[in-house]
Amino acid sequence: MLTGIRIVFLGGDARQIEVIRKCVEMDATVSAAGFEKWESRIPGVILEPLSEELLAGADVLVLPTVGCDQEGNINALYAKDRLKLEEEHVAALPPNAAVYTGLAKSYLRDLCAKYSLKLVELLDRDDVAILNSIPTAEGALVMAIQNTDFTIHGSTSIVLGMGRTGFTMARALQGLGSSVKVGVRKQEHFARAEEMRWRPFMTGELLQQVGDVDLIFNTIPSMVITAQVLTRIPRHCVIIDLASAPGGVDFRYAEKRGIKAMLAPGLPGIVAPKSAGIIMGNALVQSISEEIIIRGD
Numbered sequence: 450m451l452t453g454i455r456i457v458f459l460g461g462d463a464r465q466i467e468v469i470r471k472c473v474e475m476d477a478t479v480s481a482a483g484f485e486k487w488e489s490r491i492p493g494v495i496l497e498p499l500s501e502e503l504l505a506g507a508d509v510l511v512l513p514t515v516g517c518d519q520e521g522n523i524n525a526l527y528a529k530d531r532l533k534l535e536e537e538h539v540a541a542l543p544p545n546a547a548v549y550t551g552l553a554k555s556y557l558r559d560l561c562a563k564y565s566l567k568l569v570e571l572l573d574r575d576d577v578a579i580l581n582s583i584p585t586a587e588g589a590l591v592m593a594i595q596n597t598d599f600t601i602h603g604s605t606s607i608v609l610g611m612g613r614t615g616f617t618m619a620r621a622l623q624g625l626g627s628s629v630k631v632g633v634r635k636q637e638h639f640a641r642a643e644e645m646r647w648r649p650f651m652t653g654e655l656l657q658q659v660g661d662v663d664l665i666f667n668t669i670p671s672m673v674i675t676a677q678v679l680t681r682i683p684r685h686c687v688i689i690d691l692a693s694a695p696g697g698v699d700f701r702y703a704e705k706r707g708i709k710a711m712l713a714p715g716l717p718g719i720v721a722p723k724s725a726g727i728i729m730g731n732a733l734v735q736s737i738s739e740e741i742i743i744r745g746d
């Protein structure tokens with residue numbers, strides 16, 4: 450339980466509603482700024498404007514999945530006005546307060562470091578990234594279905610990278626009847642892919658692997674689908690780049706060649722905000738509880 454823990458939420462989208470719900474359920478004292486347009490409020494949540502006073506009383510500050518941009522602007526779907534995290538807000542937090550977000554940019558990292566505040570990036574956790582890969586793969590399949598005139602069943606697909614997202618993606622494609630090739634760079638991943646009855650290859654051989662492909666899902670966050678690779682890809686192939694911006698595809702050249710290629714960021718929040726929020730909420734509560742145990746509060 451989080452009884453007695455004061456949590457302040459700043460902005461967010463439908464995912465954050467689920468996170469707030471979880472914290473209220475766990476008996477935390479919850480305040481939220483940037484939720485003025487929120488229609489079905491959860492009883493027990495105190496809505497307040499963002500101020501130094503609000504943050505001075507927080508044990509925990511929770512920012513949205515993508516914390517804030519490099520100017521401190523916070524994505525706040527339900528806010529009436531722009532929500533901006535200024536240095537004085539961070540400075541007002543008590544010294545033992547913790548700041549939680551999905552992934553932090555250097556603006557937030559630097560401020561937390563300056564004021565010696567603990568910063569927790571929940572998407573860094575393996576368990577969160579693995580669970581998050583489920584709505585990501587489902588969203589990627591939706592995009593593939595919407596952008597093709599053929600079934601996934603019977604197609605040849607390539608998944609690049611066999612990390613948390615790549616593994617789930619490959620398994621989902623296999624389940625729908627696609628013949629799945631997986632591009633990896635480690636022998637142990639090659640072996641695991643064989644065991645899964647996928648068709649593994651080393652990413653260095655990508656050029657030789659794309660001639661018969663219908664769908665490509667990239668999870669490698671660096672340039673892999675170069676202009677040279679694109680010259681070998683059939684024009685009907687659809688490329689969905691799941692890697693974080695700027696992705697791993699030469700989009701300019703793909704467009705020039707007439708190949709549909711799209712960067713698909715933030716899929717969990719788009720296709721399954723409730724599930725994505727529950728994943729984040731559970732991880733947040735677990736992380737705060739661990740912190741309480743460590744500090745012996």
Ligand code: NAP
Pocket residue numbers: 578581582585609610611612613614615633634635652668669670671690691692693713714715716717
């Ligand atoms: P991950 O577990 O670290 O997987 C990344 C994979 O890429 C690993 O298998 C890694 O290989 C491989 N890799 C990295 N650099 C490589 C290179 N130069 N050559 C060949 N392989 C390389 O990460 P993840 O959690 O799956 O996330 C993958 C990407 O998707 C990230 O950019 C993440 O931000 C993004 N993401 C996007 C969404 C969305 O909605 N679009 C959702 C979740 C995640 P090794 O294992 O050998 O290191």
